[in-house]
Amino acid sequence: MSGCAATGPTTRDSDADAAASEGPSAATPATAQSPATANSPGPTPPASAGPATTGPATTKPADEKPTKAKPSHPSTREVTGPRIVYLRVARQPKCAEGTAVFRADPVPLVIEWKITGATGGALSVDDPTNTPGTYGPVDLEGSQEFLFSCTGDVGSTETHTYALYTVGGGPVRSATVTASAKVLDKGLGTN
Secondary structure, eight states: OTTOOOOSOOHHHHHHHHHHHHHHHHHHHHHHTOHHHHTSSSOOOOTTSOHHHHHHHHHHHHHHHHHHTOOOOHHHHOOOSOEEEEEEEEEOOBOOEEOSSSEEOOBOEEEEEEEESSSEEEEEESOTTOOTTSSEEEOSEEEEEEOOOOOSOTTOEEEEEEEEEEESSSSOOEEEEEEEEEOOOOOTTOO
């Protein structure tokens, strides 16, 4: 759904962490023969592993490691101004079903949201013009319950779209969420 904010390390950070953790293990044979210890007594390297082959292996990971392991700077990527932290469905709707004796009541939809950096919020429902607040103003954090009409044909699906907008504090930001419920029957006294 739209409006989800990515938090935590980015893929680039994960790759850098993986490269940083792979780097030392890949360089272990080369660092065992570092220039400081190459002249000291110890095991003699195999004839095929002469100084010409271990020299580049020692310097290449050292050159690549800082490039790959540069951390991203979250402070430079920090979002300022209004931001929709989340807009999500907290409870899925369900249409009523059954007979007079075994009737299952409808379950209302519940959406919830959180906005930061704004002075308020505005909610719109099924608005094709994308006009902020056609449903009304809302708090920076909250939830709203909606009962679906479920008046369509049996077996059809009723779908509604909810749009949240920031008000004040900078440029308008928006997020949408869509919820659906299947019409299970026409209810009591209908054919």
